[in-house]
Amino acid sequence: MADRRHALDRIDTTVAHPARRYNYLLGGKDNFAADRASAEAIEAAMPTIRLAALENRAFLHRAVRFLAERGIRQFLDIGTGIPSADNTHEVAQRIDPAARIVYVDNDPIVLAHARALLTSTPEGTTAYIDADLRDPRGILDDPEVRATLDFTQPLAVMLVAVLHFVRDDEDPQGIVDTLLDALPSGSYVVASHSTWEYLPAEAIEKLEAANGDGRFRARTGEQLEKLFTRLELIEPGVQSVARWWPEQASQPRPAVEDVAFNAIVGRVR
Template sequence: MADRRHALDRIDTTVAHPARRYNYLLGGKDNFAADRASAEAIEAAMPTIRLAALENRAFLQRAVQFLAERGIRQFLDIGTGIPSANNTHEVAQRIDPAARIVYVDNDPIVLTHARALLTSTSEGTTAYIDADLREPQSILDDPELQATLDFTRPMAVMLVAVLHFIRDDEDPQGIVDTLIDALPAGSYVVASHSTWEYLPSEAIEQLEAANPDGRFRARTGEQLEKLFSRLDLIEPGVQSVSQWWSEQATQPRPPIEDVAFNAIVGQVR
């Protein structure tokens, strides 16, 4: 209870938080006025942003299913966000109830909801770590993570819709490399990342105006691929989230211009 009170004391409702803004775009209710205002400023520049959020979420679910069907039974989901339907552990444990999942986020509201709602099957395990992707080694060294996941066996690291909150001066390449270095051969990394390469210049100008602190950093598909150049990318390599494993998705698929998210799935050599 003391940990929960301490976490809730950290909430600043006057500043938009990515997890709460994403929750609003997905139609959730766990957000504040600052989150909604931030989301609506983005929506004014990119009217399809809610579709993009939904497609990104659906990509996560298809990617987890894809890997679980190929024998992956351990998942480290970093930047998980506020729980909604078909979370990583639910998708994985439908395929194998013994799957083990660790969620990581740095928003106290996510922490509270995750501990209340992310319940595992009796055969598997679901854990939550209050940590920040900007400090990847602290995630890897966390005792709960070490007790839940076996780093001698392949696993999947999920970096879905989170790397675009890492600025260039925060060493995104070093963060990715630290995580990859910790993974045994045969493991996978799943990532999605916002891109502005399909948007008209006037929309980009509006999005930049809605990002005054530079906290959000869109990257091209080429830049995303470079971050994961050490991995063997699963065909077809960098792909729109709306098109990745598209035969398993609701049809018809939206155009990539309306989604503006790229994705990769790569395997550790």
């Protein structure tokens, strides 16, 4: 309870936060006026942003199911976001109730809702840590992470819709490499990332104007792939989230221009 009170004390309702903005785009209620205003500015430039958020979330579900069906029983979900339907542990533990998951986020409102992320099956384990992707070493060395996950066995690192909040001057390659260095052979990385490469120049200009603090950094599919050259990419390689395992997704599939998210699933050699 003390952690929850401390988390609520840290919430600044006057500044938009990515987790709360994403919650609003997904139709959630755990957001504030600043988050909604930020999301609506993005929506004015890209009217299909809510569809993009939903497609990105659906990709996460398909990716977790894909990995769990191939024997992955450990997940490190960085940039978790506010709990919603079918969180990583719920998808994984339907396939194996003994799956273990650690969630990571730096938004105090996520910590305030952490109980929803910790509803593990009796056989499995879930944990949550309050940490930032920009400090990957701190995540990897966290006692809760080390107590929950066995880094001598394959695991999956989930980087879904989070890397685009790491600016170029914050060394995204170094962050990725630090995480990859900790993973044993047979592990996987799942990443999705916003891209503007499918959007018209007018929309990009409006999106750049909405990115007032410069925190957001869209990247092309080529730039995303470059971050993960050490991985053996699973087919179809770097591709729009709308085209990842489309036969398993709702139909009809949206256009890549309407989604503007690329994704990769890669295996550690």
